[in-house]
Amino acid sequence: MNQLASSATNSPDTANGLQSILSGNSFFSAGIGLMGFGAGLAILRRGVVSGAGLIKRRMLVSVEIPSKEKSYNAFLHWMGTVPKRYSNQLAVEARGSAKSIFHPPTRSSNQPSPSSLFQLVPGPGKHFIKYKKCWIQVERQRSSRLQDLTTGTPWETITLTTLSRDRGIFSDMLLEAQKFMHTAQKNKTTIYTAWATDWKPFGSPRSKRLLSSVVLEKDVKNLITEDVRDFLGNYQWYADRGIPYRRGYLLYGPPGSGKTSFLYALAGELDYDICVLNLAERGLSDDRLNHLLSNVPPKSIVLLEDVDSAFQGRDRSGEIGFRANVTFSGLLNAVDGVTSADERIIFMTTNHPEILDPALIRPGRVDIKAYLGNATPQQVHDMFRRFYGRDDPILSSELSKIVCEKNTSMASLQGLFVMNKTSPEAALELAKELPQLPKSTPFAFNLQKKPLSV
Numbered sequence: 445m446n447q448l449a450s451s452a453t454n455s456p457d458t459a460n461g462l463q464s465i466l467s468g469n470s471f472f473s474a475g476i477g478l479m480g481f482g483a484g485l486a487i488l489r490r491g492v493v494s495g496a497g498l499i500k501r502r503m504l505v506s507v508e509i510p511s512k513e514k515s516y517n518a519f520l521h522w523m524g525t526v527p528k529r530y531s532n533q534l535a536v537e538a539r540g541s542a543k544s545i546f547h548p549p550t551r552s553s554n555q556p557s558p559s560s561l562f563q564l565v566p567g568p569g570k571h572f573i574k575y576k577k578c579w580i581q582v583e584r585q586r587s588s589r590l591q592d593l594t595t596g597t598p599w600e601t602i603t604l605t606t607l608s609r610d611r612g613i614f615s616d617m618l619l620e621a622q623k624f625m626h627t628a629q630k631n632k633t634t635i636y637t638a639w640a641t642d643w644k645p646f647g648s649p650r651s652k653r654l655l656s657s658v659v660l661e662k663d664v665k666n667l668i669t670e671d672v673r674d675f676l677g678n679y680q681w682y683a684d685r686g687i688p689y690r691r692g693y694l695l696y697g698p699p700g701s702g703k704t705s706f707l708y709a710l711a712g713e714l715d716y717d718i719c720v721l722n723l724a725e726r727g728l729s730d731d732r733l734n735h736l737l738s739n740v741p742p743k744s745i746v747l748l749e750d751v752d753s754a755f756q757g758r759d760r761s762g763e764i765g766f767r768a769n770v771t772f773s774g775l776l777n778a779v780d781g782v783t784s785a786d787e788r789i790i791f792m793t794t795n796h797p798e799i800l801d802p803a804l805i806r807p808g809r810v811d812i813k814a815y816l817g818n819a820t821p822q823q824v825h826d827m828f829r830r831f832y833g834r835d836d837p838i839l840s841s842e843l844s845k846i847v848c849e850k851n852t853s854m855a856s857l858q859g860l861f862v863m864n865k866t867s868p869e870a871a872l873e874l875a876k877e878l879p880q881l882p883k884s885t886p887f888a889f890n891l892q893k894k895p896l897s898v
């Protein structure tokens with residue numbers, strides 16, 4: 445190639461000849477023209493693209509909401525309710541999924557209508573919504589490669605884009621989505637369980653349980669409820685005195701005495717959710733435990749159920765701790781150590797208070813210990829009235845005599861009434877066949893006898 449080019453430029457006759465050939469060749473000049481036109485287009489296109497990019501950067505603003513954000517679900521469902529929404533990709537969310545938390549199936553209809561089984565939410569792709577006179581592009585993207593290991597669902601991102609001047613609209617939208625979620629969950633209690641180092645809702649939020657539906661000895665229920673209310677109302681008091689803003693409770697007693705039911709009802713009463721943590725869960729390490737207890741969702745109570753089971757039947761191997769993944773010192777530190785988070789309520793339950801290490805239930809970790817025992821005459825009368833809607837002093841007295849002598853649990857008493865919904869007389873007859881259980885009494889923490897001890 446170089447050789448040809450150098451010889452052609454050595455003599456003037458050759459150059460003129462070349463020029464006459466080229467100018468006379470229409471194909472060649474058309475080709476040159478096309479090349480010039482193409483180059484011009486390419487330059488123009490590049491100019492338009494970079495110009496558009498500049499305009500986009502200057503005039504448009506975007507915000508991303510990844511699916512691991514707690515507000516992701518709320519926003520997705522709230523978007524489904526925005527009247528001015530233009531989508532042609534919709535996704536169906538099955539009611540049972542943790543996401544469909546806004547329209548629970550209608551209980552009244554025997555055959556729930558299709559809409560009560562599924563929820564239509566904007567699917568992956570681009571959507572446009574008009575909110576407070578602003579147009580927003582909403583793009584829901586689903587990762588084809590990355591998955592949420594805890595749920596197996598692909599990671600997703602919602603990107604909101606609008607004009608720069610309307611950037612304030614994003615916070616309004618997210619605030620409204622949060623309110624929407626809160627309203628939808630108003631009469632619900634969300635149960636969170638631990639997923640890796642995060643808390644995830646377990647199923648759909650459940651209907652609240654009325655505190656009055658858990659029949660306890662008056663002083664126990666009132667004292668704990670008032671103590672929790674007092675704690676929640678005195679954040680500043682703790683802060684002014686530099687006291688860690690944490691409160692711990694231990695509910696103990698025989699199986700079926702209402703420990704879990706009471707906590708569930710109390711959470712509903714306070715409009716709180718519950719984070720359930722099983723200390724015996726395989727794979728639970730000190731770090732994970734500490735992270736979980738330091739990152740409890742707002743307005744949630746932590747429940748450490750059967751706290752004795754975590755260390756039951758395992759000998760303590762010195763400071764290395766128990767053979768479980770969670771060491772004892774790791775538990776103590778997570779509950780009330782220097783790295784332990786503030787603003788947290790922990791309830792522990794156990795059927796075996798006698799095997800709990802005193803260090804775990806000392807004040808500061810457990811501030812109130814409450815005994816929930818087997819049925820007492822008062823509880824039998826109260827539960828009788830709740831189930832049969834009336835008082836019958838004679839019948840309930842005879843029933844409580846039998847039930848209390850047999851040390852029957854409240855769970856069994858409930859079962860007795862459920863099996864004899866319309867006939868307390870039949871319940872009385874059936875009560876005679878209840879098994880005789882061992883007597884249960886409050887445990888003498890620090891040698892104190894009363895059911896509540898601090």
Ligand SMILES: Nc1ncnc2c1ncn2[C@@H]1O[C@H](COP(=O)(O)OP(=O)(O)OP(=O)(O)O)[C@@H](O)[C@H]1O
Pocket residue numbers: 657658659660697698699700701702703704705706794795854855856858
């Ligand atoms: N005091 C109570 N008042 C009303 N219902 C009760 C009471 N105690 C138990 N029940 C009923 O018995 C069942 C079991 O109650 P719950 O799970 O709260 O007992 P528990 O003390 O947590 O038992 P466990 O120690 O075995 O976990 C529930 O259906 C609950 O409604």
